[in-house]
Amino acid sequence: MTVAIDRLFVDENDRELYDRLETTDMFAGKTRKEQFLFSLAVGFSRGIKRPIQKREGFFLAKDMTLDDEALFSAVAASDADSVEVLPDRAKVFRIAEEYAHAGIRILVDEIDSTQYGTFEKNLEKQLHDMYDRIGVATKREQSGSTPN
Amino acid sequence: MRIEKLVLRNYRQLRDVQLALDRQGPNDLHIVIGRNGTGKTNILNAINWCLYGDEPHLSKHSEQLPRLNLGCIEDAGHGGHDLQVAVEVWVKTEDGGTLIFERTETYRIGGDDKEPLRQDTHFEARVTDDKGNTKILVDDEASYCAERFVPQSIREFFFFDGERLDRYFKEATSQHIRHAVFELSQIHVLQSVEANLDTVLKDLRKDAGKANPAIEEVGDALEATEAKLAELDRQIEMCAQQKSLAEDKIAEYQEQLRGAPDAGALEEERRSLDTRNKEKRKRLEESVREKHELLFDHAIRIQVWDAIAESLSTIDEKRQKNEIPPTVDTALLEAVLQDGSCSVCGRALDESSVKHVGAVLDEIRLTSDIAKQLLNMENPLRRHAEKLGRFRGEMTKAAREIGDYEADLAAMERRKREIDAALDGYDVLRIAEWHKERSKFEETRDTNQKQLGALEARRQILTRELGELQNRLDEQLKKEAKVAELRAQISFCARALETIRGTKQAIMRDTREEIESETRRLFFALAWKSATFGDVRIDENFNISLIHSMGYECLGTASAAERELLALSFTLALHRVSGFDSPILIDTPVARVSDSHRVSFGQVLLQVSAEKQTVLLLTPAEHSDDLAQVVDARSSNRLALKLSADEREVRVEVL
Numbered sequence: 001m002t003v004a005i006d007r008l009f010v011d012e013n014d015r016e017l018y019d020r021l022e023t024t025d026m027f028a029g030k031t032r033k034e035q036f037l038f039s040l041a042v043g044f045s046r047g048i049k050r051p052i053q054k055r056e057g058f059f060l061a062k063d064m065t066l067d068d069e070a071l072f073s074a075v076a077a078s079d080a081d082s083v084e085v086l087p088d089r090a091k092v093f094r095i096a097e098e099y100a101h102a103g104i105r106i107l108v109d110e111i112d113s114t115q116y117g118t119f120e121k122n123l124e125k126q127l128h129d130m131y132d133r134i135g136v137a138t139k140r141e142q143s144g145s146t147p148n
Numbered sequence: 149m150r151i152e153k154l155v156l157r158n159y160r161q162l163r164d165v166q167l168a169l170d171r172q173g174p175n176d177l178h179i180v181i182g183r184n185g186t187g188k189t190n191i192l193n194a195i196n197w198c199l200y201g202d203e204p205h206l207s208k209h210s211e212q213l214p215r216l217n218l219g220c221i222e223d224a225g226h227g228g229h230d231l232q233v234a235v236e237v238w239v240k241t242e243d244g245g246t247l248i249f250e251r252t253e254t255y256r257i258g259g260d261d262k263e264p265l266r267q268d269t270h271f272e273a274r275v276t277d278d279k280g281n282t283k284i285l286v287d288d289e290a291s292y293c294a295e296r297f298v299p300q301s302i303r304e305f306f307f308f309d310g311e312r313l314d315r316y317f318k319e320a321t322s323q324h325i326r327h328a329v330f331e332l333s334q335i336h337v338l339q340s341v342e343a344n345l346d347t348v349l350k351d352l353r354k355d356a357g358k359a360n361p362a363i364e365e366v367g368d369a370l371e372a373t374e375a376k377l378a379e380l381d382r383q384i385e386m387c388a389q390q391k392s393l394a395e396d397k398i399a400e401y402q403e404q405l406r407g408a409p410d411a412g413a414l415e416e417e418r419r420s421l422d423t424r425n426k427e428k429r430k431r432l433e434e435s436v437r438e439k440h441e442l443l444f445d446h447a448i449r450i451q452v453w454d455a456i457a458e459s460l461s462t463i464d465e466k467r468q469k470n471e472i473p474p475t476v477d478t479a480l481l482e483a484v485l486q487d488g489s490c491s492v493c494g495r496a497l498d499e500s501s502v503k504h505v506g507a508v509l510d511e512i513r514l515t516s517d518i519a520k521q522l523l524n525m526e527n528p529l530r531r532h533a534e535k536l537g538r539f540r541g542e543m544t545k546a547a548r549e550i551g552d553y554e555a556d557l558a559a560m561e562r563r564k565r566e567i568d569a570a571l572d573g574y575d576v577l578r579i580a581e582w583h584k585e586r587s588k589f590e591e592t593r594d595t596n597q598k599q600l601g602a603l604e605a606r607r608q609i610l611t612r613e614l615g616e617l618q619n620r621l622d623e624q625l626k627k628e629a630k631v632a633e634l635r636a637q638i639s640f641c642a643r644a645l646e647t648i649r650g651t652k653q654a655i656m657r658d659t660r661e662e663i664e665s666e667t668r669r670l671f672f673a674l675a676w677k678s679a680t681f682g683d684v685r686i687d688e689n690f691n692i693s694l695i696h697s698m699g700y701e702c703l704g705t706a707s708a709a710e711r712e713l714l715a716l717s718f719t720l721a722l723h724r725v726s727g728f729d730s731p732i733l734i735d736t737p738v739a740r741v742s743d744s745h746r747v748s749f750g751q752v753l754l755q756v757s758a759e760k761q762t763v764l765l766l767t768p769a770e771h772s773d774d775l776a777q778v779v780d781a782r783s784s785n786r787l788a789l790k791l792s793a794d795e796r797e798v799r800v801e802v803l
Contacts, residue, residue, distance in 0.1 A: 026440040037448050045451035070459075070528030071452055073521060078455035083462055086521035124443055124543070127450050131539055134453045 005090045006062070008036060009055040011101050017108045018058075024111050026120050032059040036100050037068060043103030044075050045130075049095070050102040061093070072096045149297060150176065150761035151195075151731050152246070153238035158217040158231060159194050160210060161187045163797045165789075169763060172784040176731075177757035179779060180765045182789030187798050188765040192735050195307055198235040198251045199294040201271065205309055205735070216255050216264050219796040224257045230267065231255050239297060242729075244278040249294060298730045301331040305722045306730050310712075310737035325690040328722055329659045335652055342648045349641040353621070356631045356638065363624045363631070370617040377610045384603045391596035392691060394589040399693075401586035403705045409570045411579035418567050421560050428560070432553035439546035446539045449532050456529050463522050463529075472519040481509040618642070659725060660686055666721035667692075671714055674755060676748040684714065692718070709745030712737075713752060720756065731761035738770050746770075750778040757783075 010018070018035050021027040027035060036058060043049055064072070076092040077083045079099075085091050111119050154167040165187075169178045182188045190210065193203035197215075214221070215233050224231055232254050239247040251271045255264035273290035276282040285293055298306045305328065330336075350371060357364030449456070466472045480491065485505055489496045497505065625635040664686040672678050681702075683695040694714055696702040703711065723729060741749050756762050764779075780786060786803035 025436075026444055030444070034444070038444065041448040041451035044455065065528075066524070067528040067531060070525040071448070071456070071532070073525050074455040074459040074529060075452055077462070078458045083459075083518050083522060086525075087517040120440060120443060123447060127443070127447055127539075128543075130450050130453075131536075134450065134457070 005093060007057045007060050008033075008093055009052060009097050010036070010058040010104070011052045012054045012056040014101060014104050015056060015058075017104045020108055021104075021111070024119060025117070026123075031063075033063050033068070035104075036096075037071065039100040039103035039107055040072075040075065040096050041103065042107050043099030043101070044078075046102070046106060048102040048106070049079070049098035052097055052101050055097075075099060149242060149247075149730050150240050151237060151733075151763070152240045153236070154191065154194065155234070155236035155238070156191075156194050157234040158220045159197075159233050159235050160190045160213065160215060160217060161185075161791070161796060161798050162190060162194065163217040163219055165798060165800050167191070167787060167800060169761070169785060171761070173782065175754055175757040175782045175784060176761040177754060177779060177783040178761070178763045178785045178787070179771070179783045180763065180787045180789060181768060181771050181803070182765070182798075183768060183791070185795070186789035186791050188767075188789065189309070189735050191765060192307055192309070192733065194235045195237055195733065196303065198237050198249050198271075199298070200291075200300045200303065201251065201269070204304075214255075214264055215253065217796070219792075219794070221257060221264055222796075229257045231257060231264065246274075246276040247293065247297065248274040248276075249290070249297075250274070298728055299331075299726075301336075302328070302722065302726060302728070305719050305726075306728075307733045308719075309735045310739055325660075325663075325686060325692060325718075328718075329656055329663060329690065335655060338648055338652050338655070342645060342652070345641055345645050345648065349638060349645065352634055352638045352641060356625060356628070356634045359630045359634075360624065360628045363621065363628060366617060366621045366624055370614065370621055373610060373614050373617055377607065377614060380603060380607050380610060384600065384607065387596045387600045387603060391593050391600065394593035394596065396691065397589040398586055398593060399691075399701055399703070401582050401589070403702060405579065405582055405586065406700070406705060408574055408579050408582075410583060411571060411574060411576045412583040414567045414571055415576060415580060418564060421564055421567075425557060425560050425564075428553055428557050432550060432557065435546060435549045435553060439543070439550060442539075442542050442546055446536065446543070449536045450539070453536065456532055459522070459525055460529050460533065463526050466519065466522060471515070472522055478509060478512055478516055481505055481512065485509065657688075660688075660690065662725045663718070663721050666724050667714070667718045670717035670720050674713060674717060674752045675710075676751070677710075684717075707742065707745055709738075709741040709749050712741060712749065716752065716756070720760070723760070729760070731763060732756070733763040733765070735765040736767060736770060737764050738775065739767070743772065743774065746772060746775045747778050750775045754779055754782055 018032065018039075021030070021035055027038075030038075072092050072095075073086050076085050076095040079085075079095045080091075085095075110122075114122060150171070151169050153169060154165075156162040156165045156167075158164075167178075167180065180188060180191065189205050189207065192205050193210075196205070197203050203210075203215075216231055217233075220231055232252050234250060234252040237249040239249070241247055249271075250273075251269065253269045254267040256267050257264050271287060271290050273285045273293040274282055275285060275293065294300070353363075353367040353370065357367045463472065484491055484497065485502065488502070622635075622639075625631055625638070664684070667686070668684040671684050672681070675681060680697060681694060682697040682699060683693075685693045685695065687693070692703070692714070693701050694703040694706055694710075703714070706714070719732070723732070737753065738746050738749055753762055753764065766775075788801045788803050789798050790801055791798055
């Protein structure tokens with residue numbers, strides 16, 4: 001079976017979850033691509049990915065910017081622990097879809113378990129903590145990886 | 149002088165009424181009680197009609213009725229008869245004599261529902277001395293006699309409606325006082341002298357002008373300037389009156405607003421706070437949205453940072469190993485395979501060489517694709533890293549912005565609560581209206597003040613011009629020998645005029661000061677809360693002030709009873725200063741006085757009646773139990789006006 005790589009897929013059951021995101025201030029007015037990216041990030045940060053059972057097209061690949069594609073690729077390389085995955089666009093997309101599939105459920109659960117308005121606050125705190133952790137790494141990375 | 153008796157015949161609803169007001173005991177107090185419509189106010193009208201021929205307190209209803217009693221018209225039947233209205237005011241003079249004023253009016257009854265026709269009016273004063281000799285004075289002589297009892301121009305201070313006491317210091321106060329002082333000072337006598345002298349002076353100048361055209365010219369200019377000056381004085385007086393009225397009103401509103409918040413300004417501030425609040429809230433929402441955008445953006449980046457970092461690390465590593473950019477040209481190998489010969493040495497490729505080159509190409513192609521991908525990723529990933537570096541700064545900035553807006557909003561809410569607390573319990577609309585009114589009058593005062601300044605300046609110029617013209621005229625007169633006598637007369641007239649004007653001012657000032665002092669004395673002698681008040685003043689603009697013991701002006705906030713007390717004190721002061729020690733007759737004196745102050749006011753009237761005949765015309769409601777307890781036992785007479793069943797006649801009962 002030829003897998004189309006002109007679009008990104010979600011599990012058909014996830015569509016309703018993505019729709020529910022709309023009710024949260026932070027996600028109001030976000031595009032499908034942006035919702036997908038956020039879910040992918042959540043899934044990746046938790047290290048959880050789930051294979052999609054029933055694929056359903058979610059947004060078109062042409063809508064992705066270079067920055068978005070770079071994130072997809074980075075996630076795929078990290079997931080495969082090899083950059084060899086990079087030329088395989090279908091695989092890169094599949095990895096992204098699986099992280100997003102896991103991420104959207106986590107995200108909706110978190111939103112549902114908090115009071116209105118507190119999700120953003122919790123997220124902010126969480127990000128500051130993560131930033132503190134990665135901030136050192138970032139500096140280290142940057143100081144050690146500055147191109148000559 | 150005091151009124152001993154009032155006799156009314158066929159006068160309105162008082163067909164045959166005698167009110168005996170003889171003094172019995174220490175208080176010359178007489179109480180007449182009557183329901184509305186029983187003719188209390190018409191007793192007031194009857195006295196005025198008898199003494200001066202008019203009825204200033206006539207109600208709209210009474211105006212439509214004939215002066216002649218309706219009952220007697222009906223009893224007269226089919227016309228042809230003459231009927232007479234008569235009012236007698238019996239006065240006891242200080243020297244023990246009796247003075248009877250009588251005004252009669254004869255009417256011819258027309259019959260067939262025709263209006264009675266007035267035939268003639270007669271007014272006389274019968275003066276009986278202590279020896280019993282009677283002299284009958286009629287018309288002007290009788291009027292002169294009435295003037296000596298109570299001058300018509302100041303009668304309003306002797307026989308008046310009690311509501312006037314309440315109104316007196318509420319509106320056009322300074323005008324009222326100026327008028328009273330003017331009337332009392334008998335300034336009008338001086339004024340007529342002034343007017344006569346002025347005419348004489350002008351005539352003399354005209355005469356002098358006939359002798360010499362130069363004199364005539366200067367005389368005309370002088371007259372024109374004097375006319376301008378007179379017009380200017382009129383304008384100045386009007387302007388000063390307007391200013392004074394505005395100041396009265398400002399003082400009144402200031403009193404009402406004492407201690408009250410500036411509701412208008414506070415409401416305006418509240419409205420402005422609401423508007424600013426909406427704007428701020430909108431900006432806050434925008435800031436929150438922007439912060440959410442940042443959060444969303446950075447959340448993706450932070451959560452996949454490990455992947456970004458790894459890829460960047462790989463790129464760096466491969467760059468160090470010179471694996472990127474790719475060093476082998478895949479196009480060259482593809483050309484070798486396609487041509488079947490080496491493009492460097494030209495040797496033909498054998499089978500094993502083709503296999504080898506193909507394997508190398510596959511490996512290189514993959515490596516090259518990866519390198520290309522990594523190269524494509526590098527800049528976007530570095531951009532992500534760079535953006536991530538701004539995370540804390542951007543979030544802090546957004547949080548500060550939101551915090552500032554929230555603090556501003558909280559401050560606004562606090563201020564709104566303060567405003568609400570300040571306005572709580574006040575009639576905001578009314579206070580705002582008072583503020584608005586006060587501002588309006590402040591504007592009027594300021595406008596008039598400016599105008600006054602301009603008019604005064606113009607007056608100075610005109611006065612100077614007038615002086616110069618007078619000097620020129622004098623010089624011209626000196627030159628002309630023919631008018632030497634006229635010159636002396638003109639000079640005399642001018643000096644006399646100057647003296648009269650100065651005297652007028654001095655009398656007005658002295659009278660005002662005397663009234664002020666007497667009003668103060670009486671007020672503090674009569675006031676039941678004298679410690680509350682510090683002073684009573686009448687300034688040079690004839691504005692009266694009641695000063696609180698704390699030092700502020702409090703006439704506006706004084707109770708109706710206190711205000712009436714001040715008006716009464718002022719009225720009594722006028723009696724004293726005028727030298728007319730005549731009775732005081734007040735219709736409905738305590739109608740505006742609250743129940744709690746009625747007793748106090750009753751005691752005041754009792755005090756007044758110890759020295760002056762006091763006649764009170766009261767409604768039964770005014771004659772409340774509390775007031776009755778104070779005044780009844782000490783009154784000389786208590787009379788009740790009772791209306792007949794057909795409501796056309798009133799009889800008097802002694803209580």
